[in-house]
Amino acid sequence: MSASQSAVRSRAEAVKVSRTFDWLILFTLFFVVLGGYHIHYMLTGGDWDFWTDWKDRRLWVTVAPIVSITFPAAVQACLWWRYRLPFGAVVCILGLLLGEWINRYLNFWGWTYFPVNFCFPSNLMPGAIVLDAVLLLTGSMTVTAVIGGMAWGLLFYPGNWPIIAPLHVPVEYNGMMMTLADLQGYHYVRTGTPEYIRMVEKGTLRTFGKDVAPVSAFFSAFVSILIYFLWHFFGQWFASTKFVEAA
Amino acid sequence: MKILKDKVAKLSFVALLITMTAAMFYTPTASAHGEKSQAAFMRMRTIHWFDLNWSKEEVPVNDTMTISGKFFVFSGWPETVDKPEISFLNIGIPGPVFIRAGSWIGGQLVPRSVSLELGETYEFKVLLKARRPGDWHVHTMLNVKGGGPIIGPGKWVTVTGSMGSFVNPVTTLTGETIDLETYNLSNTYFWHAAWYAVGLLWIAYWARKPLFIPRSIAVEAGKADTLITPADRKVTLAFAVGTIAIIAVSMASTNEKFPITTPLQAGLLRGIKSIQLPVPTVAVKVEDATYRVPGRAMQMTLTITNNGDSPVRLGEFNTAGVRFLDPAVAQDETGYPDDLLAEEGLTVSDNSAIAPGQSRTVQVTASDAAWEVYRLADLIYDPDSRFAGLLFFYDAAGNRQLVTIDAPLIPTFI
Ligand SMILES: [Cu+2]
Numbered sequence: 001m002s003a004s005q006s007a008v009r010s011r012a013e014a015v016k017v018s019r020t021f022d023w024l025i026l027f028t029l030f031f032v033v034l035g036g037y038h039i040h041y042m043l044t045g046g047d048w049d050f051w052t053d054w055k056d057r058r059l060w061v062t063v064a065p066i067v068s069i070t071f072p073a074a075v076q077a078c079l080w081w082r083y084r085l086p087f088g089a090v091v092c093i094l095g096l097l098l099g100e101w102i103n104r105y106l107n108f109w110g111w112t113y114f115p116v117n118f119c120f121p122s123n124l125m126p127g128a129i130v131l132d133a134v135l136l137l138t139g140s141m142t143v144t145a146v147i148g149g150m151a152w153g154l155l156f157y158p159g160n161w162p163i164i165a166p167l168h169v170p171v172e173y174n175g176m177m178m179t180l181a182d183l184q185g186y187h188y189v190r191t192g193t194p195e196y197i198r199m200v201e202k203g204t205l206r207t208f209g210k211d212v213a214p215v216s217a218f219f220s221a222f223v224s225i226l227i228y229f230l231w232h233f234f235g236q237w238f239a240s241t242k243f244v245e246a247a
Numbered sequence: 248m249k250i251l252k253d254k255v256a257k258l259s260f261v262a263l264l265i266t267m268t269a270a271m272f273y274t275p276t277a278s279a280h281g282e283k284s285q286a287a288f289m290r291m292r293t294i295h296w297f298d299l300n301w302s303k304e305e306v307p308v309n310d311t312m313t314i315s316g317k318f319f320v321f322s323g324w325p326e327t328v329d330k331p332e333i334s335f336l337n338i339g340i341p342g343p344v345f346i347r348a349g350s351w352i353g354g355q356l357v358p359r360s361v362s363l364e365l366g367e368t369y370e371f372k373v374l375l376k377a378r379r380p381g382d383w384h385v386h387t388m389l390n391v392k393g394g395g396p397i398i399g400p401g402k403w404v405t406v407t408g409s410m411g412s413f414v415n416p417v418t419t420l421t422g423e424t425i426d427l428e429t430y431n432l433s434n435t436y437f438w439h440a441a442w443y444a445v446g447l448l449w450i451a452y453w454a455r456k457p458l459f460i461p462r463s464i465a466v467e468a469g470k471a472d473t474l475i476t477p478a479d480r481k482v483t484l485a486f487a488v489g490t491i492a493i494i495a496v497s498m499a500s501t502n503e504k505f506p507i508t509t510p511l512q513a514g515l516l517r518g519i520k521s522i523q524l525p526v527p528t529v530a531v532k533v534e535d536a537t538y539r540v541p542g543r544a545m546q547m548t549l550t551i552t553n554n555g556d557s558p559v560r561l562g563e564f565n566t567a568g569v570r571f572l573d574p575a576v577a578q579d580e581t582g583y584p585d586d587l588l589a590e591e592g593l594t595v596s597d598n599s600a601i602a603p604g605q606s607r608t609v610q611v612t613a614s615d616a617a618w619e620v621y622r623l624a625d626l627i628y629d630p631d632s633r634f635a636g637l638l639f640f641y642d643a644a645g646n647r648q649l650v651t652i653d654a655p656l657i658p659t660f661i
Contacts, residue, residue: 015457022458056511083462084474086483087453090446097443112342113379113410117432125442126490129449133487137480155494162497163438166431168508170420174349174356178512183417184427186358188343194335194390196360200511 026091029075034095037071038103041096047193049100049122050108052167053185055160056200057213062220064122065153066227068096072128072152073228076135076144077235086136088235089128097121117167118184126159127152141232149228153221157213285398287626288325290567292635292653294389295319296399297565300581301385306377308408311348314338314387315372317522318399322366323635323653329393331363333515338373339386339398344406345375346415353520360392360515367521377406378413400568402584421507438497449486524649528555529601529640533654534608536634538627540660544614545634547654551607557642558600564593564613566636567623571613573598576641589615600643627658 008014041049044067048060076088100121108119134148135141167181178186185198299316306312320331336350336357350357350373363369375385383406387399415427465474534548553559562577563570570583571592579588596610618624626634635653 018457018460021460022454025459026454053511082466083459084466084471085453085458085462087450090449094443094446094450097439101439114343115428115432117427117430117435120435120439123439123442125446126494129445129490130487132449133483133490136475136483137487139475155491158494158498159442162501163431163435165501165505165508166434168510169423169505170507170509171417172420173358173417176356176358176512177420177509178358179509180417180419180425180427180430182358182512187346187348187415187427189338189340189345189347191337191339191342191388191396194337194360194392194396195358195513196333196335196390196392196515198513200513202513 030091030095033071033075033092034099037092037096038099040070041068041100045122047198050104050119051185051190051193052118052120052164052181053179054198054200055122055164055181057157058201058216059199060122061157061213061216062223064124065127065156065217065220066223068124069127069131069149069152069224069227070231071096072131073145073231074235074238076132077141077232078239080135081236082239086132088135089131090125093124093128096124114188114190115184118188120163122156123160123163124156126155130155141229145225145228145232149225150221152228153219153224154217156220157217285396286629287567287623288629288631288633289328289394289397290621291623291626292321292323292325292633293328293391293394294331294397294399295321295565295635295637295651296387296568297637297649299387299400299583301402301404303404304402304582305405305407308377308380308406308410308413311374311376312345312404313372313374314385315370316387317368317370318387318389319368319637319649319651320363320365321635321653322651323633324365325631327631328395329391330365331389331391331394333360333392334363335360335390336371336373337388337390337396338375339388339396339401340375340383344377344379344381344383345385346378347373348376349374353522355516355519357516357519359513361519362515362517363519364521368524369519369521376415377408379410380406380408382406400584400587402582445486445490452482527640527648527650529553529559529648529650531638531650531652533652535657536654537657537659538618538624538634540624540627540658542614543616543618543624544612545618545656547611547613547652549609549611549652551601551609553601553603553605555642555648556603557644557646558602559640559642559648560598560600561593561595561609561611561638562641562647563639564611564636565639566613566634567621569615569617569621569623571615577639586620587617589613589617592617626656632656632658 008017045064048054048063054060072089072092075092079085079088104119104121105116108114109116130151131148135144138144168179170177170179171183173183296316296318301314303312324330336352338347352361352369352371383404384401385404386401389397391397413428416424417427418424462474465471530552532550534550536545536547538545560576561573563572569587569589571589572579573593573595574591576598579590592613592615594612597607601607626632632655633653634656638650638652640648640650
């Protein structure tokens with residue numbers, strides 16, 4: 001068979017091949033994104049995502065959305081501009097969370113015996129759904145960056161609060177007050193993570209008193225917008241076929 | 248050429264798989280057996296642990312044990328290591344095989360980092376509750392910011408029973424008693440599963456229809472707009488509004504269920520109380536010190552002056568947690584770890600009592616396999632080849648006094 005001949009002989013066959021490609025591509029995309037995004041997120045979000053006693057109102061809220069909007073922006077750029085498919089962000093988060101859960105369950109719990117209620121990952125799904133939805137509804141990268149990126153940052157803390165709030169109940173322990181999350185960090189010994197490297201509740205937002213979480217979330221949302229632009233361009237460049245098109 | 252191409256393809260596929268899985272295999276450091284690989288000068292010239300006591304050698308799950316003792320923050324702290332201005336009393340165990348039920352320095356609970364002073368001695372205690380059965384090497388440990396972990400002596404402790412029976416009850420300030428081992432777990436699983444399901448639904452909605460090839464063709468043909476139907480827009484709007492609604496409702500119900508929450512607690516604890524050891528009445532001058540590599544022995548010439556009012560004898564030399572004893576003067580009754588105890592490892596050329604006012608120059612030899620086993624001999628390869636340690640003198644009534652020494656060490660290879 002020469003290269004100019006078609007590999008399929010009927011419409012039904014063409015549809016079947018096209019569908020097979022759909023699943024192949026989706027499967028590959030899912031796992032490639034899972035691998036790359038997971039490594040990226042572990043290196044940048046790291047301990048803030050690993051441990052409940054790092055999930056504070058200032059730094060976790062600020063750092064996690066900023067470093068996690070990267071891959072969703074890039075994959076959106078590729079899937080939207082080339083296929084008009086609006087699930088770039090969600091597919092990223094599905095991959096990331098699967099990778100994280102496997103890692104936390106098998107390694108943190110199964111291998112090292114840290115309780116899962118101490119080392120579960122952060123929930124990033126609400127922001128991803130809204131990000132994808134905004135892209136579809138507006139079809140504009142700029143609006144997605146501004147409205148979607150803003151939502152990404154703002155929805156992070158409320159999206160996680162139902163999971164972490166029970167761990168922020170205070171407890172008196174040997175004459176000191178701490179939260180249950182602090183107590184988890186104290187009880188479940190991390191030999192390699194001394195207390196002083198825990199970066200929580202630090203910063204200059206003291207004047208906002210107890211309303212510091214929304215302020216941090218807004219700051220995070222603004223930076224997320226910028227990061228979205230940047231990574232959207234990465235994604236567009238990555239998805240370009242200029243280099244392989246026949247001359 | 249084809250074979251080469253296949254090979255490259257195969258290799259890149261393997262590389263891809265490795266990258267993907269690498270992240271999933273990350274495990275937090277669990278091992279505490281860095282003690283021997285830590286530079287000798289770190290162990291000899293930073294924190295001197297002494298009077299250590301591991302209260303049990305075998306503990307059933309849910310029972311507690313304590314590790315107590317004192318540590319001296321060495322005055323000749325090496326320049327290459329940051330001072331212990333921000334440090335944390337840790338415990339060297341392989342992951343949470345015990346939980347740290349409490350830790351105190353000078354009677355103060357220290358779940359946070361503390362500021363310690365050079366030249367001071369502190370009393371500490373760590374309370375551990377057994378969680379996972381096995382034989383565990385339990386080390387004392389102090390983390391110093393900018394200096395890394397400083398691992399102290401370790402002793403093997405056996406935990407018996409089964410981890411399944413471990414419980415960790417805690418009573419909150421809102422009056423509830425919970426088991427921290429499993430608390431909030433089903434809530435966590437529930438929310439993660441629920442949101443994951445919403446994500447899958449979103450993909451499923453789009454994956455019903457042909458995805459990549461036909462859509463790509465349509466986009467390239469300039470018919471991208473036909474790919475999104477009005478129904479798609481309605482569904483999308485429903486997803487977005489639904490997401491925000493779920494968040495609003497779950498936030499409200501969470502706040503109703505947990506009206507009292509506090510921020511995470513952090514911060515440095517200052518003003519940790521040290522203990523006042525009596526000023527030693529014995530003065531020691533190190534005339535010279537050599538380490539004989541083949542003999543695994545350190546030899547020092549010391550001039551000892553007794554300025555006190557009772558005669559004293561040298562009973563022990565302690566460095567990096569290794570204790571060299573002269574059995575005629577001092578014995579260990581605390582069950583100190585065997586590998587760190589040289590019960591007859593200290594010989595003094597003349598160890599008769601030094602009378603008050605008397606001064607004597609003696610040859611002291613500290614020899615034991617521990618020099619090799621614990622790689623203390625590697626000291627001679629350190630950039631700052633000095634040794635340090637504690638000398639314990641005893642009088643006839645058993646009163647003990649502690650003198651620190653700090654001097655250069657010259658190796659001899661023959
Ligand atoms: Cu060990």
